[in-house]
Amino acid sequence: MNSMERLVAAIQGKPADRIPIFCNLLDQGARELNLSLEEYYSKGEYVAEGQLKMREKYGYDNLWSLFYVGKEAELLGCRRMIFAKDGPPNVGEMVLRRPEDIPALQVPDDIYSHPAFEEQRKCLRILRDEAGGKYPICAYLTASMTLPAILMGMEKWMSLLLTGPTALRDELLHKCSLFFQREIEAYRQAGADVLVYSNPFGSTDFITPKIFQELSLPWMQKDLQPGGTAGVVYYCGSSPFNDVIETVIEHLGIQVFYLSPMDDIRTGKRRVAGRGLTCGVINDILLIDWTREQVRAEVRRIIEAGKPGGRFLFGTLVMPFTIPEDNIRVMLEAACEFGEGETVC
Amino acid sequence: MQSGSGIKTGVEDRPDEKMDAARQVFLSPFIRRYHEAILDTDHPFARQVVTEGLEQGILPEEILFKIVLPSIEQIMVSVSEARDISLAQYFIASQIASEVVEELIPRFRQSPDMVGRVVIGTASGDFHGLGKRIVIGCLKAMMVEVFDLGLNVAPEQFVEAALRANAQVIGISAMMIHTARGENGCRKVRQILKEQCLEERFRIAVGGAPYRFNPDLYRQVGADACAENGIAAGKVITGLIREVQRR
Incomplete structure (x- = not known):
């Protein structure tokens, strides 16, 4: 059974040799190729090679086409990223310095052919040629409610969102939603299988239930309605979202939920209630310091909570650059060990 | 007058302005409406409560120490009791507190003691x-x-x-x-x-x-x-x- 078949079995609730294991190694690819992060992310060939090498080395089930989150800002005009030695880069120049810049924001008509998408396109082509159909290829897309934080900074976006002016807020959301619709189309065209829909504003840890209902939910519907939810994964960054699962299934039709490490897995699974795949996520920041025994115990706890009844995936969150390789191996070996065998009751 | 956090407000030594029961009754609806506005992330309504309070004779010191700061303290209590408070609510509570401080401290009759x-x-x-x-x-x-x-x-x-x-x-x-x-x-x-x-x-x-x-x-x-x-x-x-x- 290959990784793609394993994932499909988990989504459909069919028997498999083990649960799927997703490991979100990104920056670590630079270390594999002995490059600085800035060099590594300058070429799609490097990112593809890094992804293929790491998957081969550790044996998990997924590949990433994501370079870094700021790539979306580059597609919308950002020309400067600030690279670090040991972590993801920051957006170095806000596309929108003030709300008054919103009317001039241009959404590219064709993202697939856009020069700022060229390296991702190359990366995806290599991944598809080398591993397409065998390993799920993931893409990362930011929801319209969250994208403004990358374009103007979280402070300014939160202020515009909550205190207005509402006309500018809605104009920005409209443009961000249009961008999302075109971006998801580009990723599908380029061969991505798993479309991680990132939206911390889809969690009531970020916004109130009222704002979720009145703003987040309608904008998520606008984002997803044109292209549908095939392959789409609901993900709110590290923010918990167990309490909106029912609403998301009912109104958006998403079937895969990548929980926060702060979500209770049993509760999440109960709410998904056999209608989709629940992903139990380890708090991987703690992997930096944990002992082998602690890593194994936590992996076991997560899998024991999620595996009964099937339709479960084990996953990681941000996988900081400084996690020791030994702990990555211990985590993945434990996930294979505890996740082995018939997963359907 | 002291806020719940024990901050000295600069008017506590004047007995004629001590908060009595009648004053508390007068302030209560403002306290409640302001806190509801914060929980609802309703910035205009929270500001309206502040404006109405000032128009109806609430002292700037009372606005800050009896309405705005207790609302922040109430949020702290809610968090400590594991009641769900969102980032948006933190943001609005802090944003309005910041605005009120900037606007009202110059109107205090006595500069407050800084902590x-x-x-x-x-x-x-x-x-x-x-x-x-x-x-x-x-x-x-x-x-x-x-x-x-x-x-x-x-x-x-x-x-x-x-x-x-x-x-x-x-x-x-x-x-x-x-x-x-x-x-x-x-x-x-x-x-x-x-x-x-x-x-x-x-x-x-x-x-x-x-x-x-x-x-x-x-x-x-x-x-x-x-x-x-x-x-x-x-x-x-x-x-x-x-x-x-x-x-």
Whole structure:
């Protein structure tokens, strides 16, 4: 059974040799190729090679086409990223310095052919040629409610969102939603299988239930309605979202939920209630310091909570650059060990 | 008059203005409506409550210490009781507190006693300012003088600014794991304080997502305390200020 078949079995609730294991190694690819992060992310060939090498080395089930989150800002005009030695880069120049810049924001008509998408396109082509159909290829897309934080900074976006002016807020959301619709189309065209829909504003840890209902939910519907939810994964960054699962299934039709490490897995699974795949996520920041025994115990706890009844995936969150390789191996070996065998009751 | 947090407001020694039961009854609907507006993240309505209160004879001091600050304290209580409070609610509570402080303190009949001084910024390499902004709004409402050093602050700058401001606390916000744990963040600030024999003079408070995901991280990087969220940071930092002042 290959990784793609394993994932499909988990989504459909069919028997498999083990649960799927997703490991979100990104920056670590630079270390594999002995490059600085800035060099590594300058070429799609490097990112593809890094992804293929790491998957081969550790044996998990997924590949990433994501370079870094700021790539979306580059597609919308950002020309400067600030690279670090040991972590993801920051957006170095806000596309929108003030709300008054919103009317001039241009959404590219064709993202697939856009020069700022060229390296991702190359990366995806290599991944598809080398591993397409065998390993799920993931893409990362930011929801319209969250994208403004990358374009103007979280402070300014939160202020515009909550205190207005509402006309500018809605104009920005409209443009961000249009961008999302075109971006998801580009990723599908380029061969991505798993479309991680990132939206911390889809969690009531970020916004109130009222704002979720009145703003987040309608904008998520606008984002997803044109292209549908095939392959789409609901993900709110590290923010918990167990309490909106029912609403998301009912109104958006998403079937895969990548929980926060702060979500209770049993509760999440109960709410998904056999209608989709629940992903139990380890708090991987703690992997930096944990002992082998602690890593194994936590992996076991997560899998024991999620595996009964099937339709479960084990996953990681941000996988900081400084996690020791030994702990990555211990985590993945434990996930294979505890996740082995018939997963359907 | 004292707020629930024990902050002196500058009018407590005037018996004729002591809050009596009738006054409390008069203020109650304003307190309730203001807090509801904050929980509803309704910025215009919260501001309207403040405006109406002033028009109906509520003192600027009462607005701040009997309405705005207790609402922040109530949010702290809710968080400690594990009742769900969202980032948006923290933001609005802090934002309005900041606005009210700026607008109303010049109208106080007597300058309030300040609790202490804090320099605050984001760690070197970190450009995420939202948490810092929430903390600043709360600290201002708690009568803490805040010196905002901005984003991507070098460790040396934190120490130099703290010395210049004669602050009690250095606040370092970090939203990324490498900026929270990195060599040029809190660890370096601690090292400089040690090298310059300043550890008795300043306390270091840290905050941000990595500290939520690793509750022991603040000790590892050499901080004295961390806060679960921006609102709780106000309480943590005023505690550290008092600790320094007692020495």
